[in-house]
Amino acid sequence: MKNSILASSIALGVMTSLAAVSPTMAANIDDPNSVAWSSIRGYSSADFGKYFQQKKAQGYRVIDLEVDRIGGKTRYSAVWQYNSDKRGWASYRNMTNAQFSQRWKDFRKQGYRLIDQESYKIGGKRLYAGVWVQNKENTPWVSYRNVDSAAFSKRFKTYQKQGYRMVDVEAYPSGSKTLYSAIWVKNQPNLGWAEYRNMSASSYAKRFKDFQKQGYRVADLESYRQGGRQKYAAIWVKNTNGRGWAARRDMSATWFGNYWKTYRDQGYRLVDFEAYPTIGGTRYAGVWRQNNDRRNWSGRTGVDQAIAAYKKRNGLPGISVVIQKHGKTLYARGFGYADTIKKKVAHADTIYRLASVSKPITGLLAMRQVEQRRLNLDAPTRRYLPSMPGFHTHKIRQLMNHQSGICHYAECGSGWRGQTFNTAFAAIQKYEKQPLLFTPGTKVDYSTHAFSVLAAVLEKRSGRSYSALFTRDITNRLGLPTLRPENRKVKNANRSLVYSGAVPVPADNLSWKFAGGGIESSAVDLTKLGTKLLQGRVISNASRTQMWTNSTLNNGNRSGYGLVWSLGSHRGKAIASHGGAQLGARSHWRIYRNDGIVISILSNRNNGNPSGLADQIGTIVLNAR
Incomplete structure (x- = not known):
C-alpha cells in the first residue's frame, strides 16, 4: 500500500505569528548545513543515562532516539546534535501510553513540538519514547501513534490536504497487525516530498533510485516485519540545497560501524538511525547528511x-x-x-x-x-x-x-x-x-x-x-x-x-x-x-x-x-x-x-x-x- 505526494504542497491556515518567520529558518534548524554531532548505539539503560547527561551538559540535544531488543536485551541508541541556538528540548523513554500522552500535552502547552517518537516492548509491555524541541518558529505540527493501516491512510489524506508534510514515520507489529505513528509539520517552504510504506526490499530499491534521479533525498527510514516478510517505510524530501547525502540499510553491526566511520571521514553526519529484527538477526539502517565542505574540496578526487x-x-x-x-x-x-x-x-x-x-x-x-x-x-x-x-x-x-x-x-x-x-x-x-x-x-x-x-x-x-x-x-x-x-x-x-x-x-x-x-x-x-x-x-x-x-x-x-x-x-x-x-x-x-x-x-x-x-x-x- 502506498501514500505519497510529490508535488509541492500549498500552505493553508498558517498562523499569523508565522508572518515574521523566515520559511528557511525551521528547515535550517532541522537540517543545518554544518553542526557538531555524535551518535551512540546499543547502550544499556545505565550507560545511556550517563552518556545522556554528559552530552546534555556539553550543550547537545537528541534528534533521533532508538530503543530495541537486541540479543534478548533492551538497547538504547541516539543521534545528538549541538544545540547551537540553545533552544529548550526534552527526551523521555520507557513511558507508558498514559505517561506519553501526558508528556505530549504538557510539552505542547509549553510551546514544544515532537520531532521523534518510538514504540517498543520491554517484558511484554508496550512502552514509548519521545523527543521534543522548543518550537521557536511556531511551526504548526501534528502527530499520532498506534493507528492501523486504514486510519493511517485516512489521516495521510487529511493532513496532505491541509498542507502538512510528514517528517517521521514508525511502524511496529502489534499482535497480527502493523501499527503506525507519524509526525507532520506545516510545509512552510513548500518542499517537495514523498512517503511510502509497506515496501518490499526491491520496491524500496526502485523508489530509492527513482527519487534520487529526481533530486530527492531520504530523510527518514524504517524497517519492520510484516506477515513474515521484511518491509520498509521511508520519507523523501527534495534536496533543495544540493548537499550530499547517503542512506544504507540491512547492515550488520560491523558494516554499520564501517559506514559510520567512512561517512564521518568524508564529512557527513548521521541524522537517522534504525535497528530492526530480520530473519537473519538484527540489522541496521542509517541516513547521513553532508556536514561540511570537505566533500567539495577540489583536490579530493585526485587524492x-x-x-x-x-x-x-x-x-x-x-x-x-x-x-x-x-x-x-x-x-x-x-x-x-x-x-x-x-x-x-x-x-x-x-x-x-x-x-x-x-x-x-x-x-x-x-x-x-x-x-x-x-x-x-x-x-x-x-x-x-x-x-x-x-x-x-x-x-x-x-x-x-x-x-x-x-x-x-x-x-x-x-x-x-x-x-x-x-x-x-x-x-x-x-x-x-x-x-x-x-x-x-x-x-x-x-x-x-x-x-x-x-x-x-x-x-x-x-x-x-x-x-x-x-x-x-x-x-x-x-x-x-x-x-x-x-x-x-x-x-x-x-x-x-x-x-x-x-x-x-x-x-x-x-x-x-x-x-x-x-x-x-x-x-x-x-x-x-x-x-x-x-x-x-x-x-x-x-x-x-x-x-x-x-x-x-x-x-x-x-x-x-x-x-x-x-x-x-x-x-x-x-x-x-x-x-x-x-x-x-x-x-x-x-x-x-x-x-x-x-x-x-x-x-x-x-x-x-x-x-x-x-x-x-x-x-x-x-x-x-
Whole structure:
C-alpha cells in the first residue's frame, strides 16, 4: 500500500505569528548545513543515562532516539546534535501510553513540538519514547501513534490536504497487525516530498533510485516485519540545497560501524538511525547528511585516486591519510581494512604504529625540557647519564641529529629485544657497552638506539618514565588521545592489526624503543600535532626553528638533518618530514613549513614509499583551490 505526494504542497491556515518567520529558518534548524554531532548505539539503560547527561551538559540535544531488543536485551541508541541556538528540548523513554500522552500535552502547552517518537516492548509491555524541541518558529505540527493501516491512510489524506508534510514515520507489529505513528509539520517552504510504506526490499530499491534521479533525498527510514516478510517505510524530501547525502540499510553491526566511520571521514553526519529484527538477526539502517565542505574540496578526487593506486600497487591491507591546511581538515579517509579477518575498515581514526615517526615527537619532548631549563642540548650525554661508559662522548644535540656514533640494530645485538622494559634507562643498559661506530660529530649515521638514550636522559631530568612523561606532555596536554606509547595489553577497537604481507602477525614488543619507534597514533591526531606545532602550541616558535635548522658536522658540512627532522623542499616549498618503517607499519609525516600544510600517511604493512605518495598529495594540495 502506498501514500505519497510529490508535488509541492500549498500552505493553508498558517498562523499569523508565522508572518515574521523566515520559511528557511525551521528547515535550517532541522537540517543545518554544518553542526557538531555524535551518535551512540546499543547502550544499556545505565550507560545511556550517563552518556545522556554528559552530552546534555556539553550543550547537545537528541534528534533521533532508538530503543530495541537486541540479543534478548533492551538497547538504547541516539543521534545528538549541538544545540547551537540553545533552544529548550526534552527526551523521555520507557513511558507508558498514559505517561506519553501526558508528556505530549504538557510539552505542547509549553510551546514544544515532537520531532521523534518510538514504540517498543520491554517484558511484554508496550512502552514509548519521545523527543521534543522548543518550537521557536511556531511551526504548526501534528502527530499520532498506534493507528492501523486504514486510519493511517485516512489521516495521510487529511493532513496532505491541509498542507502538512510528514517528517517521521514508525511502524511496529502489534499482535497480527502493523501499527503506525507519524509526525507532520506545516510545509512552510513548500518542499517537495514523498512517503511510502509497506515496501518490499526491491520496491524500496526502485523508489530509492527513482527519487534520487529526481533530486530527492531520504530523510527518514524504517524497517519492520510484516506477515513474515521484511518491509520498509521511508520519507523523501527534495534536496533543495544540493548537499550530499547517503542512506544504507540491512547492515550488520560491523558494516554499520564501517559506514559510520567512512561517512564521518568524508564529512557527513548521521541524522537517522534504525535497528530492526530480520530473519537473519538484527540489522541496521542509517541516513547521513553532508556536514561540511570537505566533500567539495577540489583536490579530493585526485587524492582518492593517488591513495587507491598506491594501496593496490603495494598490497597494503589498510592505509589512512589526513591533510590539514591552516588548521582546517581538507581530507581524512581510510582505504582497505584495519582488520581483514573481522572486516573492520581503515578510517581516519584507525590507530597505526608510527615506526620512526616516533623520533620527531620524542624530539618535541626534548625541546620541552630545554625550554624548561632542564636540558642543555650542548651538554655531554654523560652529564645526565654518568653510569654510561666513558667512551660515550656525544652530546644531547648529536643524539637528535644522528651524529652520536651510537650503534643501530645489528651492531647493538638483538637477543634482548623481546623483553619488556619499564624504562628507557633499563633498555639502554643492554647495548651501552657497544663501542661507538665513529667519533661523534664526524658522520651522520641513523640510529634508533640513540633515541632510547635520549629517552633515558628525559627520564632522569623529569623524574618520570618515558611513557609517563609522554602521556603527560603530549597525549594529555595536547588532547591527542590516540598518540601514545604502544601498549597492546590495553585494548582499543580502533587499533589496526599488524601485517606481514597480507597476513596479520603477532605484534613485537616495542618497549625498548618507544622513543625511536614505539609510538602509535591515528592519522587524525598525528596531523593535529603537526598543526599545533605550526601554531606554536607544542613548543615555542624559536624552538621549532631550531629543530628545523640544518645541522652541521665538525667539518662544517651540512648534514641534511635538523634536530631529528629531515629537511628539504618540494615544488619550491620548504618541508620538514620524517618517515618510518617496521613490522606492520610504513608511515610518513610531512609539514610544509611556510604554507600551513600537514600530511600524515599511515599504513599497516611495511611496504611502499609513502614519501612519494606525499609528493603526489602535496602537489594536489598546493594546486587546489
